[in-house]
Amino acid sequence: MASSEVHEDAEALYEDAPVAYVSTQVDGTIIRANRTLEHWTGFDRAGLIDARRLQDLLAPGARIYYETHYAPLLQMQGSVNEIAVELVRADGGRLPVLLSSSLVLDPDGQPLDVRTTFVDASERRRYERELLRARLDAESRARSAVALGHVHDGVVLVDDVGQIELLNAAAERILGVTAAEVVGRPASEAVDGWSTIAAVAPAPPADSAAGRVVPVQRDGDEQWLSVAAADAGDGIVYTVRDVTDERRLEQLRADLVATVSHELRTPLTGVYGAATTLLGRHEELSPEGRRGLLELLVEQARRLAGIVDQILFASRLDGGGVEARLEIVDAADVLRGLGAGSHRLVAEAGEGIAVRADLDRLHQVVGNLVDNALKYSSGPVRVEVERRELSARILVSDEGPGIPVAERERIFEKFYRLDPDQRSGVSGTGLGLYIARELVDRMGGRIGLLANDGGATFYVDLPTA
Ligand code: ADP
Numbered sequence: 001m002a003s004s005e006v007h008e009d010a011e012a013l014y015e016d017a018p019v020a021y022v023s024t025q026v027d028g029t030i031i032r033a034n035r036t037l038e039h040w041t042g043f044d045r046a047g048l049i050d051a052r053r054l055q056d057l058l059a060p061g062a063r064i065y066y067e068t069h070y071a072p073l074l075q076m077q078g079s080v081n082e083i084a085v086e087l088v089r090a091d092g093g094r095l096p097v098l099l100s101s102s103l104v105l106d107p108d109g110q111p112l113d114v115r116t117t118f119v120d121a122s123e124r125r126r127y128e129r130e131l132l133r134a135r136l137d138a139e140s141r142a143r144s145a146v147a148l149g150h151v152h153d154g155v156v157l158v159d160d161v162g163q164i165e166l167l168n169a170a171a172e173r174i175l176g177v178t179a180a181e182v183v184g185r186p187a188s189e190a191v192d193g194w195s196t197i198a199a200v201a202p203a204p205p206a207d208s209a210a211g212r213v214v215p216v217q218r219d220g221d222e223q224w225l226s227v228a229a230a231d232a233g234d235g236i237v238y239t240v241r242d243v244t245d246e247r248r249l250e251q252l253r254a255d256l257v258a259t260v261s262h263e264l265r266t267p268l269t270g271v272y273g274a275a276t277t278l279l280g281r282h283e284e285l286s287p288e289g290r291r292g293l294l295e296l297l298v299e300q301a302r303r304l305a306g307i308v309d310q311i312l313f314a315s316r317l318d319g320g321g322v323e324a325r326l327e328i329v330d331a332a333d334v335l336r337g338l339g340a341g342s343h344r345l346v347a348e349a350g351e352g353i354a355v356r357a358d359l360d361r362l363h364q365v366v367g368n369l370v371d372n373a374l375k376y377s378s379g380p381v382r383v384e385v386e387r388r389e390l391s392a393r394i395l396v397s398d399e400g401p402g403i404p405v406a407e408r409e410r411i412f413e414k415f416y417r418l419d420p421d422q423r424s425g426v427s428g429t430g431l432g433l434y435i436a437r438e439l440v441d442r443m444g445g446r447i448g449l450l451a452n453d454g455g456a457t458f459y460v461d462l463p464t465a
Contacts, residue, residue: 020097020118026111028053028071037118040097042090054116059086059094070099074114078103084121096121154240157232158187158198165235174225174242176218192218197238202231213243255415256311259429263307266427267300274300310431314414317438324358324442328465331355331385331392334362338370338383345370349385353392354465357443362462365436365447366394369458372433373398375426377455391445391464397457408449412437436460 014021020037024030033048041048041057055066062085074080079102087095097118104112148155154171158164164187167179175191182190187198193216200212211226224247228239274293278285285293316322332349366383373381377400384395403411403418410416417430440447445462 018120022048022054022116022118024054024114024116026103026114028055028066028114030054031113040089040095040118040120041087047090054114057087059088062086070101074101074103075111078105082119084125087118096125098124152241154238154242156187156238156240157235158238159235162186162188162198164190171240174240192216193223197225197227197240200227200229200238202229202236211239211241213247252414255430259415259431260307260311262422263427263429264304267303267307270300271297271304307429310429310435314431314435317435322439322442324361324439326356326358326443328354329357329359329362331357331394331462333359334366334394335383335385337363338367342374342381344374344379345381345383347383350387353385353387355392355462356465357445357462358439361439361443362460365439365460366396368432368436369396369460373400373456373458375428376400379455387464388461391461394460394462395450395457396459397455399455402452402454402456403449405451412447 015035017034017036020040021032021034022030022037023032029050030048030052031050033045037048038044043052055063058066065083065085070080070083079100081100082098083100085097085099087097089095098121099116099118101114101116103114106112148166148168151168152170154174155166155168156164156171156175157166163184164182165184167175167177167182172178177191187194191197196214196216200214211228213224213226216223216225222244223242224244226241226243230237230239274296278290278293278297282290313322330352331354332352335347335349338345338347370381370383373396377398379399381396381398384397386393386395407418411418412433413430414434415430416434417428419426420430437447440460440462443462445460447458447460450457450459
């Protein structure tokens with residue numbers, strides 16, 4: 001290759017390099033520039049050479065920076081590298097560039113001129129901006145996730161094919177699952193009772209606060225959820241709140257009202273009837289007839305008082321107002337005065353067994369079991385006290401209809417009755433066994449039913465002293 005060709009190549013490379021070259025005097029006056037700079041700025045050579053200073057090509061902010069920092073630094077260091085500035089084009093448009101300069105010195109070390117390059121930084125600027133946007137995006141997502149984690153309600157996002165995309169900590173707790181095991185799986189497979197939740201149709205966002213309360217079966221227990229669903233475009237966001245406790249309270253309140261109205265009405269009717277008869281037909285009644293009515297009045301009044309006492313006592317138990325005073329007593333003492341001397345009652349106790357109990361409360365418990373046995377059966381009722389390894393066991397058994405296995409825990413619930421409508425004609429509040437269990441708990445003992453066919457056998461275990 002001839003040397004002139006090499007020269008021409010170098011010239012072409014200089015003129016059309018992907019970098020703008022400019023040589024200036026120390027004060028910035030442009031003395032040479034390549035074609036790239038002409039393209040980028042839109043000024044022709046005449047508009048550049050001796051016509052403008054380098055700083056005149058910069059945006060105002062960059063111009064000040066150039067004067068106050070860049071030029072002095074260049075004087076001190078001899079070079080400055082890759083400072084991000086903006087070029088102002090002839091048409092007013094701007095181009096982000098990286099500015100680098102080096103000072104050319106004469107043999108005496110005096111500054112001769114300055115060589116400067118501009119590198120187009122628009123791609124890089126775009127890339128940086130995208131990077132920044134991506135970071136802000138990620139940060140805002142992370143912050144949303146943190147916020148979601150602190151929301152009291154469960155939030156579940158299900159995509160348009162029914163797979164769980166996201167669920168927060170509250171949803172994990174309420175639905176009894178972990179995100180690790182359910183995210184990415186079909187909700188209907190991953191979450192017990194999902195079909196009930198998914199049956200709640202998405203509402204417009206404005207209505208999403210109004211949840212629907214639905215029952216969900218989980219591990220044999222009934223859980224009540226307030227569910228709201230909202231369309232999220234490519235999926236559905238479900239908000240779930242566990243309202244089981246509120247529901248239970250509501251139910252208890254309803255039960256209380258039902259029991260009070262049911263149970264009080266019968267004796268009240270009796271009282272009213274007996275009293276009006278006594279009042280209106282006093283003269284016509286024989287002394288025996290009058291006495292019978294008065295006895296009825298006393299009996300029904302006692303029953304009424306009993307019901308009210310039971311309701312008040314249960315509410316004292318709930319309020320924590322009942323404590324057991326534990327003493328060492330003989331378990332056999334509990335048999336005294338049981339069953340109001342009913343000829344159907346057979347009581348049996350071996351030698352004395354010292355237990356730690358509150359005798360009055362224990363009497364109340366066993367008395368209730370005996371009253372139930374007498375009330376719900378017609379045959380003999382047995383009460384026995386046995387010694388066990390570390391406890392004494394009191395057994396109350398009857399030969400009545402017994403209690404179906406499935407109901408053996410529920411009968412200890414408040415207001416729970418096997419025959420709520422009293423079809424059998426036997427009345428009760430459904431509070432007796434609830435109170436009994438609460439009292440036995442307070443004595444550190446246990447109450448339950450033995451598994452047997454025919455009749456019911458209740459046991460009360462108490463720790464021996
Ligand atoms: P109640 O006031 O209705 O007797 P309890 O709490 O004492 O309330 O008992 C709850 C329910 O358990 C009763 O309504 C009854 O259906 C059932 N129950 C209790 N004891 C017996 C028993 N010995 N035999 C059959 N059923 C019983």
